[in-house]
Amino acid sequence: MVDRGTFRVKKGMAEMQKGGVIMDVTNPEHARIAESSGAVAVMALERVPADIRAMGGVARMADPEMINSIMEAVTIPVMAKCRIGHIAEAQVIQSLGVDYIDESEVLTPADESYHINKHQFTVPFVCGARDLGEALRRIGEGAAMIRTKGEPGTGNVVEAVRHLRVVMEQIRAVQHAPEEELMSLCKQFGAPYSLVLEVRKLGKLPVVNFAAGGIATPADAALMMQLGADGVFVGSGIFKATDPLKRAKAIVEATLHYDDPEVVARVSRGLGEAMSGIDVNLLTDADRMQLRGV
């Protein structure tokens, strides 16, 4: 008997991405640059988060034609984003044969109360989270991979750091709490009890956890890996910089040798200008993508 879309197969796909860099691309040419730099996957989308932020309006799933052209351009896995709660967009993306769906706060949410029931899909999902409760709620809904949200399109790593620190701190709290305190912790975190027990047993999330949202330099990637991320997503950081190929290669190497400052220093030399960043303190709540779909 052959079983497709089992949770083990979905989760295993994310495990194969560990230690890697997943890059946002908006056309086949960028996808090829990402692949040749050593990206483990590309995220096909219409506009990178920095442009979504700048242009405003409603951000939706990308044109299937564009997604297909990216799938044809590269042999590495292709991911695509659907709006939070937009079941039909997710179905369309799955039907295209995309390898992974990102139910993403970068796009304008379609449902402010509910996420997609991801168990019903054959293709795995990745979802954003800012803390352990959010991560475990998404896993409860069927997410096979988590990425900490950060603040997309800002080129500012501060929120990515905050979210990963919170997740790690809460995992430690779950590990070290006396058993009788666990239910209260679940209530406090808004996390399903059964998954909290799993986290306690494993000492980590039950699925792969990447960092995302504001990573713009090799040192940013190295920082997130040192804080315990399994890999990184780089959105606007590569193709909003002056020399995308060189920067992409540098971020791949820094992600691998994250604990070797000499390597990070070497690959950081002469990269040209990084994307110009945004001070997240100046953003209003309406501009904070991380507050969507919690």
Added chain:
Amino acid sequence: MIKDTKAKDNTNKNGTAINMEADFSGLTIAVLALQGAVSEHMDCLERCGAQALHVRRAGLLQEVDGLIIPGGESTTIGRLSNLFGFGEEVSALAATGKPILGTCAGAILLARRIEGQEPIIPLMNIAVQRNAFGRQRESFETDLAIPALGTEPFCGIFIRAPLIKEAAEGVEVLAAYDKGIVFVREKNLLATSFHPELTDDLRLHRYFLGMALGQQKSIFNCTEVRSYNSGAGIKERNNQI
């Protein structure tokens, strides 16, 4: 290094020996940690009692008793392997007769021929096709018959998996799925299309560690499967390239 070779063999019905009680504590196995399912293989090795060594840079493979090249993205691992010069070192290790296991992307790395692209560390006389089963939605798990591991089926987890399209002379086919080759051995080298490290079944890792102890002899016992491919084909095509 003192190795315990006296442990009792559990010869199964097929006459192949998977030693379920062997002591692997004297073995140190490197796991190439450039990207992918590194920790899963390390866990399996440690659960078998062996020491697992996380290797990200060249120069550490001389002292080990074997090497695992894990699954991940073969283009990424291939690029990083070339960048850091692992090819020569892995070839040198293979020449000493110590076992090397490549799973999924690892199998692609070791193949002498990769459809549509240049080989990376061409040590095994096999031709592979990347993503041979399709994209992620076609990824699957299924029970495989692997006589070399015993009569119990082995759960094969195939994720955007490659297929071994051709196995040349001297390459044993240890498992097939739907007429395609998914597990081979060539002397001290093993390659799988699937991911043994994602299951709780340690038999494949024990088989590999048994090779490191010199206990797991190569046996040609799968002629039925071998007939699916022509042994000579691979060399001819290599010459054409």
